[in-house]
Amino acid sequence: MNFAHASLKALRAALDSKQVSATELAEYFLARAEKALALNAFLHIDRGLTLGQAREADARIARGETTALTGIPVAHKDIFVTRDWRSTAGSNMLADYVSPFDATVVEKLGATDGKGAGMVCLGKLNCDEFAMGSSNENSAFGPVKNPWNLAKIPGGSSGGSAAAIAAGLTPAATGTDTGGSLRQPAAMCGVTAIKPTYGRVSRYGMIAFASSLDQGGPMAKSAEDCALLLDAMVGFDERDSTSLNSPEALTPIMAGFLAAFALESRADAGAPLKGIRIGVPKEFFGAGLADDVAGAVEAAFAEFEKLGAVRVEISLPRTTLAIPAYYVIAPAEASSNLSRFDGVRYGHRTKNYRDLAEMIANSRAEGFGAEVKRRILTGAYVLSHGYYDAYYLQAQRVRRLIGLDFQEAFKSCDFIMGPVAPTTAWDIGAKNNDPVAMYLEDIYTLGVSLAGLPGMSAPCGFGNGGMPIGLQIIGNYFDEGRMLAAAHQYQQVTDWHTRRPEALR
Amino acid sequence: MSIASNFTANPRFFEELSRSVISANLDQASQPRMKLTSDDLKRIAHLARIAVTEDDVALMQTQLNGIFGLISELKAVDTSGVEPLSHPLDIVQDMAQRLREDRITEADQREANMANAPAQENGLFLVPKVLE
Numbered sequence: 001m002n003f004a005h006a007s008l009k010a011l012r013a014a015l016d017s018k019q020v021s022a023t024e025l026a027e028y029f030l031a032r033a034e035k036a037l038a039l040n041a042f043l044h045i046d047r048g049l050t051l052g053q054a055r056e057a058d059a060r061i062a063r064g065e066t067t068a069l070t071g072i073p074v075a076h077k078d079i080f081v082t083r084d085w086r087s088t089a090g091s092n093m094l095a096d097y098v099s100p101f102d103a104t105v106v107e108k109l110g111a112t113d114g115k116g117a118g119m120v121c122l123g124k125l126n127c128d129e130f131a132m133g134s135s136n137e138n139s140a141f142g143p144v145k146n147p148w149n150l151a152k153i154p155g156g157s158s159g160g161s162a163a164a165i166a167a168g169l170t171p172a173a174t175g176t177d178t179g180g181s182l183r184q185p186a187a188m189c190g191v192t193a194i195k196p197t198y199g200r201v202s203r204y205g206m207i208a209f210a211s212s213l214d215q216g217g218p219m220a221k222s223a224e225d226c227a228l229l230l231d232a233m234v235g236f237d238e239r240d241s242t243s244l245n246s247p248e249a250l251t252p253i254m255a256g257f258l259a260a261f262a263l264e265s266r267a268d269a270g271a272p273l274k275g276i277r278i279g280v281p282k283e284f285f286g287a288g289l290a291d292d293v294a295g296a297v298e299a300a301f302a303e304f305e306k307l308g309a310v311r312v313e314i315s316l317p318r319t320t321l322a323i324p325a326y327y328v329i330a331p332a333e334a335s336s337n338l339s340r341f342d343g344v345r346y347g348h349r350t351k352n353y354r355d356l357a358e359m360i361a362n363s364r365a366e367g368f369g370a371e372v373k374r375r376i377l378t379g380a381y382v383l384s385h386g387y388y389d390a391y392y393l394q395a396q397r398v399r400r401l402i403g404l405d406f407q408e409a410f411k412s413c414d415f416i417m418g419p420v421a422p423t424t425a426w427d428i429g430a431k432n433n434d435p436v437a438m439y440l441e442d443i444y445t446l447g448v449s450l451a452g453l454p455g456m457s458a459p460c461g462f463g464n465g466g467m468p469i470g471l472q473i474i475g476n477y478f479d480e481g482r483m484l485a486a487a488h489q490y491q492q493v494t495d496w497h498t499r500r501p502e503a504l505r
Numbered sequence: 506m507s508i509a510s511n512f513t514a515n516p517r518f519f520e521e522l523s524r525s526v527i528s529a530n531l532d533q534a535s536q537p538r539m540k541l542t543s544d545d546l547k548r549i550a551h552l553a554r555i556a557v558t559e560d561d562v563a564l565m566q567t568q569l570n571g572i573f574g575l576i577s578e579l580k581a582v583d584t585s586g587v588e589p590l591s592h593p594l595d596i597v598q599d600m601a602q603r604l605r606e607d608r609i610t611e612a613d614q615r616e617a618n619m620a621n622a623p624a625q626e627n628g629l630f631l632v633p634k635v636l637e
Contacts, residue, residue, distance in 0.1 A: 100617035198593045212591060241603060242592065324576040335553060342554070344630050349623035356633045358556070365556035373555055377546070377565065378572055380553040394579050396589030401582075403596035436571040452593025477597055 003028055004168030005500055008072055008225045011171060015061060015071045022057035022071030026050050026120050029073045033122060033169045036504070039145050041164040043078050044085045045123040053110070053120045060118050068228050069109070070118030075170040077161050078124040079131050080106050080216070081205045085121070089207045090129040090139040090157075093347045093367030103205025104237050105174055105216050109229075117232040122170050125160030129369045130338065131176055131209045133157050134184060134441050135431065138371045143428055146189060147501045148467055152425040155185030161219045162189035166468075167504045172229055173219045178210050179326050180420070180445025182217045183457040187420035187470020190459045192497055193219040194226050194484065197477045198452030199244035201230075202237035210333035211242070213326075213449050222497050223458060223487035227257040230480060248478045256481015261489060271308030272489050278309050279413030283319035284444055290423045292463030297419050300460040300471045300490070304417070307489055314409045314416065318402050322447035325402065327439055328382050328395035329450070334372075335379025341367060374435060403451040406474075415486060416474040419444055420457045424467035444472060454480045458487045459496040468496075541570050 001014060003025060014020045020028075030050060033042055050073075057071040081087040081099035088094045102110065110116040128138040136144045136159030144159040146152040147167040154163040158175030162185035165173055175182040177195035186193035194217050201216040208214060218229035231253040236245035244250075261272040278301065285294060301311055343349035343363030350366050353359035368376070382391040409416060421441060431437045448455040453474055460471035471490075475483040491497050543562050546569065550557045557565065592600040615628065624631035 097621055100614055100620070212593065238605065244594070246598075321578065321582060324578045327572065328576050328579065339554075343623060344632055345618075346621035347623070353633065356635050357554075359633055361551075361554045361556040364554055368555070374565065374568060374572065376553050376555065377549050377569060378576075380549050381541075381545075381569075381573075382576070384549070384552060390580065391576065393589045394582070394584060395576075396591060397584035397587040398579055398582055399593075400587055400590035400596065401584065403590060403593060407596060434571075435568055436575050439572075439575065450593065451596065477594065 002505075004032060005221065005498070005505070006171065007222060008069065008171060008220065008228050011072050012068060016066070021054075022061065022120055023051060023054040025071065026054035026073055026122070029122055029170055032167075033164070036167050036169055038150065039147060039163050039167055039169075040142050041126055041144050041160040041167065041169060042075070043088060043090070043124045043126050043141055043160070046085060049084045050120060050122055057118050057120050067117045067232070069232055072119050072172065073122045073170055074109055074119040074172040074174065075122040075125050075161070075164055076106060076174045077127050077158050077176055079127060079176050079207045080174055081207065082106050082121070082124065085124045087124070087207070088141070089131070090127045090141060091367065091369065091372070092140040093341050094207075095140070095348065097346060099205070101205065104202035104239065105233050106205065108235070109174070109232055119172070125158075125164055125173060127160055128157035128181075129372050130207065130334070131157040131178055131181055131214075132334070132371050132375055134180070134438050135426070135428075136160070136185070137428065137432055138369055140369055145428070146425050146467075147504055148190065149425070149465065151427055152467065153188070153428050155188035155421070155425060157181040157185070158193070158219065159185045162186050162191055162193070165189065165191040165219055165221060166501065168500065171220065172225065174216060174233075175219050176206055176214055176216050177449065178213045178215075178330060179449045180442050182219060183420050183445050183455055183470065183472060184442070186219055186457040187459075187472075188425040188468060190468030190496070190499060191219055192222055192226050192456070192458050192487070193217060194230060194456035194480060195448070195454060196230060196234065196480050197244075197249070197454045199242050200234045200249055200478075200480070202235070202240045202243050204237055204239040208337040210330040211337060212333060213330060222491055223456070223484045224491075226456070227253055227481065227484040227488070230484070251478070251481075253481050253484070256479070257485045257488070260482040260485035273304060273486060274308035276309040276415070276486065277312045277413040278304055279312050279314035279409050279416040281314050281316040281319065281409070281416060281418055283316050284418035288422050288443070289419060290463065293419050293421070293423060293469050296461030296463065296469040297417075297471055301417065303490055303494055307493065312413045314413060316405050316409060316416075316447060318398065318405055319443065319447060321398055322402055322450055323439060323443060325395045325398040326442070326446040326450055327378070328391050329399065331375040331379035332383050332392050333379070335376045335383065338368075338372070338376055343367070371435065399450045402447050406447070406451045406453060410476045415483060418472050420470040420472040421445070424463040424465070424469060448474050453477060454483060456483055456487060458490065459499070460494070461496055462499075541566055541573060
């Protein structure tokens with residue numbers, strides 16, 4: 001059995017049948033990660049810590065106290081704080097930071113107290129600094145490389161997560177999505193990821209970027225794997241003031257996944273998606289969409305039609321407005337969230353200062369990278385006197401209009417589908433000095449984030465130069481189980497999600 | 506016929522989009538597009554407590570003016586009668602802020618919390634002298 005690219009179910013079966021132990025699996029993936037250092041996907045690996053967790057997982061398996069995920073390795077985006085591994089947010093500001101606590105997501109997936117799912121942590125994954133970026137080039141610790149072509153970006157900001165899954169360095173990873181940071185790197189590396197409804201996954205211990213947008217989610221090789229992972233990540237958390245505790249928010253993901261389209265009974269095996277309406281927003285197929293991406297997404301629609309779905313043309317008229325609205329709201333929240341980094345309680349402190357004011361200003365100047373500074377300054381400006389109404393409140397009004405557009409669209413369809421990004425992964429360095437060009441790449445993902453809707457990316461083909469392309473599936477609030485089930489049906493009749501870079505098979 | 510085939514990919518789309526954003530704003534005589542001066546930039550940097558050098562100012566000024574060109578597109582949108590949205594799920598349900606009881610819930614882990622301090626003495630954070 002090739003563990004590197006096995007499904008979580010296959011790993012579960014291998015662990016349960018004693019074909020492999022959690023310790024052996026951890027050793028296996030650590031060895032792969034150590035051989036793939038050139039990808040720069042991991043920021044911190046500690047064999048001893050990982051093997052300690054693996055032994056606990058093996059003991060749990062021996063006692064018969066297993067969940068679907070016990071003993072399976074996972075790696076966390078370095079936005080989630082961990083008590084044992086360093087937590088850097090990809091920033092020099094937090095280069096040596098060790099958290100006094102574990103993020104809720106880390107706790108829920110982990111093994112240490114015997115309560116969580118019992119996954120074994122392999123370490124921390126590289127990302128854009130404070131999750132700000134679409135290419136992973138904003139990491140203070142160097143860019144992650146795309147396993148399909150080392151000269152290309154892996155996407156961002158969860159680029160380390162996507163690269164590690166594609167290269168088979170871990171079977172599962174966490175990521176965060178503020179404006180597309182799970183979906184876009186998943187698309188560019190040929191893996192599957194989902195950003196759930198805002199409020200379903202606790203933000204406690206997720207280093208904050210833009211609190212009204214940030215959502216954690218899983219990344220893996222298939223929709224089914226993502227369903228298993230998301231099921232273990234969601235839930236009410238009193239430590240997050242925006243965590244949801246309504247009945248619909250508390251419905252288990254797997255319940256929705258298995259109930260949709262008679263997944264268990266396969267009553268209508270020929271056309272499992274019969275009658276499902278797929279909304280195709282015309283604004284997602286305008287100028288700017290690369291031909292190779294458009295072609296692959298079209299081919300995916302045809303597959304969904306073969307599965308019984310029908311295609312409905314819809315409109316999301318404010319698609320382009322999502323860009324300016326997002327790039328007001330996210331920087332505004334970032335400038336507020338990142339004000340905590342003052343060089344006093346934690347984080348980088350400059351050696352060069354005469355007084356307290358200078359110490360704070362120099363610590364921040366040295367600790368933050370260029371993109372983080374741009375966003376803090378943009379945010380400070382749009383929140384400042386005289387601009388607050390014209391920019392910040394106006395952006396929040398546009399945000400409501402964008403959310404209402406989605407609700408209007410969902411009156412005529414079950415899911416909305418389209419591309420994740422206008423192009424496949426670009427060359428490292430190509431857009432480095434042009435922030436606006438980089439922001440415009442987020443056109444198809446930002447609206448979903450502003451509306452707080454669940455959105456996922458599933459591989460749907462390869463474009464020019466053999467680079468992966470992702471299909472975006474957008475569902476209405478709390479419809480994650482059904483979205484993942486629809487993607488699972490698609491993955492039963494296509495094999496794009498099983499393709500791996502030749503050198504890393 | 507597929508939607509995608511109605512359009513040809515235009516690599517200059519984004520350039521055109523940003524240009525249209527900029528020209529739309531130049532057309533609005535009553536609300537000229539904000540154009541950041543180097544003094545503005547220094548003022549915001551001070552507000553944000555980020556030290557900047559003269560070299561930083563020139564580059565940041567250009568880049569932020571690019572970003573402001575992009576976000577100025579919002580000004581042209583008619584949002585009269587629309588309430589600002591701060592919690593996304595407010596679209597479909599009333600999202601009252603959840604409040605908790607006012608009691609101490611944090612465990613005392615002073616040592617762990619102090620462990621990341623750049624400078625400390627007797628369990629206190631050390632900062633440069635503020636008052637003479």
